[in-house]
Amino acid sequence: MRTLRSTLAGVSAAVLAAALTSCASQQGSVAAGPNAASASGPVEGGTLRMSISAEPGCLDAHAISATQQALLGRILYDTVTTLDRDGNIAPYLAESWDISPDGTTYTFHLRKGVTFSDGTPWNAEAFQVNLEHMRDPATKSPLAAAYIAPYESSRIIDEYTLEVHLAYPYTPFLYNLAQSWLGMNSPKAIKESPETLCDHPIASGPFVLESYRHNQSITYVRRKDYTWGPSWLRHQGSAHVDRIEITVVAEPVVRFNSLVSGQYDITEAAPPQNATAIQANPDLVYENLVRAGNPWILHFNTSRPPFDDIRVRRAFVAAVNTEAVTRSIGFGTYHVKDNYLATPTKYYDKSTEGLLRHDPALANRLLDEAGWTGRDSEGYRTKDGKRLVAYAPTAEGSSVTPELVQIQGEVRKVGIDLRIQQLPQAQLTERRYAGDYDALGGVWHTNTPDVLFIRYHSSEITGRRIGQNAAYLSDPTLDDLLRRAREAPDGEEAARLYAAAQHRLIELVPGLPVHENHSQWAYHRYVKGIEIDTSHPIPVFTGAWIEG
Amino acid sequence: MRLLKRIGFRLLVGVGVLWGAATLAFAALHLTAGDPALAILGGPDARPTQEVLEQVRREYGLDDPVIVQYLHYLGRVATGDLGQSYVLRVPVLDAIGEQIWSTAQLALIAATTAILLALTIALLTARRRPWLRSLVSGVEVVLAATPTFVIGFALLIVFSFTLRLFPIGGNSGPSSVVLPALTSALSVVGTLSQVLRNELEEVLEQPFILTARTRGMRDASVRVLHALRHAVIPTVTMSGFLVAALLGGSVITETLFARQGLGTLLLNAVYAKDVPVVLGVVILSAGVYVVINLAVDIAYSLIDPRVVTA
Numbered sequence: 001m002r003t004l005r006s007t008l009a010g011v012s013a014a015v016l017a018a019a020l021t022s023c024a025s026q027q028g029s030v031a032a033g034p035n036a037a038s039a040s041g042p043v044e045g046g047t048l049r050m051s052i053s054a055e056p057g058c059l060d061a062h063a064i065s066a067t068q069q070a071l072l073g074r075i076l077y078d079t080v081t082t083l084d085r086d087g088n089i090a091p092y093l094a095e096s097w098d099i100s101p102d103g104t105t106y107t108f109h110l111r112k113g114v115t116f117s118d119g120t121p122w123n124a125e126a127f128q129v130n131l132e133h134m135r136d137p138a139t140k141s142p143l144a145a146a147y148i149a150p151y152e153s154s155r156i157i158d159e160y161t162l163e164v165h166l167a168y169p170y171t172p173f174l175y176n177l178a179q180s181w182l183g184m185n186s187p188k189a190i191k192e193s194p195e196t197l198c199d200h201p202i203a204s205g206p207f208v209l210e211s212y213r214h215n216q217s218i219t220y221v222r223r224k225d226y227t228w229g230p231s232w233l234r235h236q237g238s239a240h241v242d243r244i245e246i247t248v249v250a251e252p253v254v255r256f257n258s259l260v261s262g263q264y265d266i267t268e269a270a271p272p273q274n275a276t277a278i279q280a281n282p283d284l285v286y287e288n289l290v291r292a293g294n295p296w297i298l299h300f301n302t303s304r305p306p307f308d309d310i311r312v313r314r315a316f317v318a319a320v321n322t323e324a325v326t327r328s329i330g331f332g333t334y335h336v337k338d339n340y341l342a343t344p345t346k347y348y349d350k351s352t353e354g355l356l357r358h359d360p361a362l363a364n365r366l367l368d369e370a371g372w373t374g375r376d377s378e379g380y381r382t383k384d385g386k387r388l389v390a391y392a393p394t395a396e397g398s399s400v401t402p403e404l405v406q407i408q409g410e411v412r413k414v415g416i417d418l419r420i421q422q423l424p425q426a427q428l429t430e431r432r433y434a435g436d437y438d439a440l441g442g443v444w445h446t447n448t449p450d451v452l453f454i455r456y457h458s459s460e461i462t463g464r465r466i467g468q469n470a471a472y473l474s475d476p477t478l479d480d481l482l483r484r485a486r487e488a489p490d491g492e493e494a495a496r497l498y499a500a501a502q503h504r505l506i507e508l509v510p511g512l513p514v515h516e517n518h519s520q521w522a523y524h525r526y527v528k529g530i531e532i533d534t535s536h537p538i539p540v541f542t543g544a545w546i547e548g
Numbered sequence: 549m550r551l552l553k554r555i556g557f558r559l560l561v562g563v564g565v566l567w568g569a570a571t572l573a574f575a576a577l578h579l580t581a582g583d584p585a586l587a588i589l590g591g592p593d594a595r596p597t598q599e600v601l602e603q604v605r606r607e608y609g610l611d612d613p614v615i616v617q618y619l620h621y622l623g624r625v626a627t628g629d630l631g632q633s634y635v636l637r638v639p640v641l642d643a644i645g646e647q648i649w650s651t652a653q654l655a656l657i658a659a660t661t662a663i664l665l666a667l668t669i670a671l672l673t674a675r676r677r678p679w680l681r682s683l684v685s686g687v688e689v690v691l692a693a694t695p696t697f698v699i700g701f702a703l704l705i706v707f708s709f710t711l712r713l714f715p716i717g718g719n720s721g722p723s724s725v726v727l728p729a730l731t732s733a734l735s736v737v738g739t740l741s742q743v744l745r746n747e748l749e750e751v752l753e754q755p756f757i758l759t760a761r762t763r764g765m766r767d768a769s770v771r772v773l774h775a776l777r778h779a780v781i782p783t784v785t786m787s788g789f790l791v792a793a794l795l796g797g798s799v800i801t802e803t804l805f806a807r808q809g810l811g812t813l814l815l816n817a818v819y820a821k822d823v824p825v826v827l828g829v830v831i832l833s834a835g836v837y838v839v840i841n842l843a844v845d846i847a848y849s850l851i852d853p854r855v856v857t858a
Contacts, residue, residue: 051806057635057816065590137603142594149597198637212648214636215816216719216808247718249806257709258716258806341713426582426821433586444593454595466596 042240042529042545051249051258053269058198059212061183062134065143067445070180071268075220075244077203080108080127081174083447083534084232087346088290089174089490092230093122093184093204103169103487104301110160114228116186122390124162128154129187131164134189138194140463148175156517169487171494172450175346177525178535179447204228206239206542208328218246226542231529235543240529244541259284259522260358263348265546266523266530278522280366288333289537290347291517293451295337299439299511303472306388311544315366318359319414325406326515334515340452340505342510342516345535347498348447353508363414372415377504381415391437393421395428403441403514432470433462440470443517447535449498453482456510471510478504551849557844562838570625570827571618571833577823578614585610587821588634598601608634625831631824635817640828643813650719651809654801655794657725657734660710662790663783665737670744670779671771675752692738698798700731700804717805728805736793743782751778784847791840795833 042087056066084090093114098107114122131151134144148174150166157163160235166173176182186202199212206229207220222239231234246288247264249255252271259267260281278286300307300316307313327334335343339352367373367388369379374382381388394401400420408418418439423431431437444455454460458474460467478501485497519537523530529543585604588597596604605611609620624631630640673684691699706714707727715724751757752775760770798811810829817825 008750058637063637065594114621133727137597138599140589140596140600141606142596142600145597145600146595195637213719213808214643215812216650216806249717250803251806254704254716254806257704261709261712261716263715263718372794424580424582424821425819426584426587427580428584430583433583442593466594466598468593468599 012482013354016321042543043548044240044545046240046546047243047245048241048248048541048544048546049245049264049265051247051255051267052253052263053248053250053252055188055218055248057214059209059218060139060185060197061181061200061201061203062130062139062141062144062185063198065181068268070445070533071538072218072246073180074182074533074538074540075207076201076205076209077180077185078114078205078228079179079183080177082230082232083175083236083369084176084230084429085532087344087447087534088231088520090232092178093127093228095406097174097263099489102187103171103489104166106164106166106173108162108164110162111228112160114204115225116184116188116202116204117223118186118188118202120142120186120188122204123159124156124182126184126187128156129190130454133185133190133194134182143531144181147179147182148173151414163446171446171486171489173448175448175535176446180533180536193406207244210243215248217248220244220246224325227358229461229542233540233542235529235531238468239542240545241541259524265527266521268521268538270520270522272329272333272518272520274333275331275520283525284522286522287520287532287539289519289532290342291445291519291536292342292346293446293517294340294455295342295516296403296440296441296443296514297340297511298302298403298439298510298514301435301440301470301472302474302510303435304438306390307438309370310509311366311370312372312388315363315370316411316416317356317509317512319363319416320407320410320512321358322512322514323358325403325410328406329402330515330518333520334518337513337516339451339513340511341498341502344534345447345449345451345487347495349499349502352502352506356509360414365408367414367416375415379415380412380417387487388415389417389419391419392423392439392441393423393428393431393437394441396422396424401441407512407514427535433466435462435472440510441514442470444468445517446538449494450486452498452501452505453486455504456483473508473510475504475508480510552844554609554849554857555846558842562835563843565838566834567622570831573827573830574621577821577826578617582821583610584608584634584774584821585825591676602783621827624710625827628843630828630831633822633825634819635820635822636825640824644810644823644832647808647810647813650807651795651798651802651811654725654728654732654807654809655728655791655800658736658794659787659790661729661733662737662740665733666741666744667776667779667783669737669741669852670748671776672777674745674748674771683770688738688742690738691734692742694735696735696800697804700801703727703731704804717807719808722742724805724807728801728807731804732794732797732801735797736790740790743786744779747779747782748775751775772795781848787844788837788840790837795836822835 052068054068056064056068061069061077062210068310078093080094082090082092086219093111094108096109101109110124127242131148131154133139134141134148148395150163150168150170152167157161183203185197189197189202201209206226207222210219210221212218221243224238227236238372249258255267256271256274258264259395270544278284300313302308323336367391372381372383374387376382392404394404400422404420408420413416444451453467456469456473456478458479460469461472481497483502485494485501488494488497523537526547527544529539529545531543533540561648585601588604609617633640633643636643669684673681708716714727718724757774798809799815802809802811814829839846
């Protein structure tokens with residue numbers, strides 16, 4: 001982070017210097033920074049070559065839920081709002097907004113002079129068409145539609161003013177609008193050729209899609225007339241590099257080596273096992289940021305045995321030395337986590353830290369209390385002759401989810417038999433929605449504390465509707481806190497409610513938190529001016545340039 | 549006339565093979581668990597509404613009985629329509645068309661390399677000193693038994709990571725095809741050269757070779773001018789094996805070298821239960837196999853007319 005910050009200081013100072021408005025102290029900070037050599041200013045032109053671990057298969061922001069969209073979306077799309085460096089809501093395609101006192105009507109005042117790359121202007125109608133496109137069942141939106149679920153209707157007040165009506169007060173709305181998955185498509189393309197949006201999305205961002213070869217590469221070229229970057233970017237003009245070429249390199253070893261050998265300038269998903277090597281390499285910059293939302297958690301299915309018994313859940317959590325697990329799988333680059341909300345998330349409550357502890361003696365005591373007192377020939381606990389077994393399905397890949405393997409070893413020490421089942425993605429999806437599992441591990445990223453509603457409110461249990469409450473947690477106290485929290489406007493009330501919700505979750509133990517959800521990437525030092533979108537957090541290339 | 553009849557019969561068998569492949573793949577995909585509607589909507593982390601789920605089931609005919617889906621499917625395939633990819637949301641033909649050249653290019657270069665290598669090795673080692681023969685034969689066995697990804701990785705470490713002679717992968721220019729093609733070639737060359745050498749050794753014991761030698765022909769000329777012609781038959785016979793091995797191996801080669809291609813397309817489709825794409829690739833592979841076998845058949849009758857009467 002430190003390296004990046006100083007790069008940012010260098011960029012901004014160089015821009016200021018070029019504009020002949022710089023002050024002495026700012027210049028001084030450039031000279032003192034490690035990137036002082038770049039004080040000559042941004043270089044125009046060139047191609048930024050990036051490798052990524054996977055591509056979403058479709059580039060229409062509204063039609064996918066893939067992680068990679070966080071990064072890819074920032075190249076192609078603009079969003080209505082954005083989060084600034086401190087994670088606060090800031091203007092982007094909307095200059096400002098008014099919220100009615102009851103929290104259900106949002107009046108957006110839109111930025112003028114913005115166009116999509118097909119020439120269509122950005123205006124109230126364009127915004128409206130996008131909101132409708134997200135929730136249209138024909139879009140088959142797996143994510144965006146859910147994010148704007150309370151959206152009821154909207155009214156065009158004038159060319160640049162849209163009044164949006166929500167079914168109930170929903171403070172996460174502005175945060176969701178800042179996410180890559182809610183980027184704005186050209187209304188002309190949505191209306192005239194929706195079937196082409198996956199392969200040829202048309203947006204208003206700093207780059208335009210040039211070519212897209214599935215599973216292989218995505219190429220973007222810059223828009224010369226782009227002047228509407230968000231204010232935190234400190235670079236509102238068009239991008240410095242002419243092109244961005246993205247190649248899918250699935251194998252982590254190959255991704256690391258091709259970065260080092262200079263075949264690519266930057267890699268997304270820098271393999272943690274190579275972190276030490278990257279950090280030791282003076283030519284490379286390593287970024288290790290924490291994503292907001294849910295950390296990596298092994299969720300317990302609380303609707304059936306053995307995890308319907310809170311003592312077993314508590315015992316499971318106490319049995320695992322998450323510190324050791326995290327160190328081992330993150331090769332020292334992951335931060336250990338002991339609660340259900342990622343640290344950078346708004347209203348994260350520090351007072352929850354240390355409440356879930358590694359305590360094997362407690363684990364054994366709790367399991368005894370829960371009646372798992374017998375032992376079988378292999379040393380696993382039994383009750384009424386039945387072994388204490390928990391099934392944890394996971395997606396089939398080249399290797400088994402390392403977290404599960406480690407946890408399996410940890411809980412074996414107190415007599416729990418955690419069985420890992422590797423399944424093809426489609427089967428895993430079906431098991432997930434059928435609730436046919438005992439434990440399910442993973443991360444869930446979003447830029448608002450409303451992730452707690454998405455993950456733990458009883459209305460998000462799959463069955464009545466497709467939800468992400470993988471723990472099948474149903475607790476009236478928690479439900480009430482979470483509903484009131486999402487309805488409360490940003491401020492003290494929301495902070496208090498989210499703090500209470502976090503403490504309630506620690507009492508309910510819906511899962512075993514292990515480590516933070518990390519966003520790791522690395523690039524060559526000759527790439528300057530990369531900024532970070534705090535919503536995800538991923539690199540933004542609008543102000544980036546390649547030093548000769 | 550006889551040849552035409554033969555071709556017609558083989559084509560008919562080919563259609564049967566295609567139908568069988570399509571049916572087996574269809575059955576296999578429907579017997580395995582996993583709701584395609586959920587797969588279409590982005591996997592376990594997605595939050596689609598019930599309404600969207602129903603829309604998808606309707607649109608793709610997923611709520612029809614399996615037999616109806618199967619008949620619909622066969623009907624469409626018969627008219628050349630392979631359907632729409634669930635995940636990529638483009639017609640399957642387009643998805644395949646986008647990848648096929650990359651795989652074909654790799655397979656062609658690999659096959660040519662493998663055949664040339666195998667011929668050279670066989671010519672140089674057939675009926676030579678026992679120690680040389682066993683040494684080469686040993687290397688061949690090891691090569692044939694080494695998993696493709698190990699070969700590929702070794703090549704990557706030497707020529708890309710260390711010597712930096714070739715790029716790590718991708719589809720960027722001629723140099724990017726060298727290592728993947730060599731990997732594929734090496735994975736089949738062991739088997740190929742063993743078969744060729746056995747054939748050559750048999751030929752070299754034939755009386756007409758002895759005649760040639762007694763006429764004072766030099767060893768190299770005997771091998772290249774007389775014996776090699778007979779090695780063509782097993783090469784042709786093995787082209788089916790070659791195609792199958794190279795197509796099958798493309799999954800690994802493409803993943804390792806970050807190459808575009810049918811292998812990656814198929815792998816991703818299987819993981820995501822993208823049924824139309826899987827079936828499309830299966831039908832295509834079966835089609836290629838049918839065509840190759842037909843071509844082999846015709847080539848036989850041209851090389852050696854006696855084969856037809858057999």
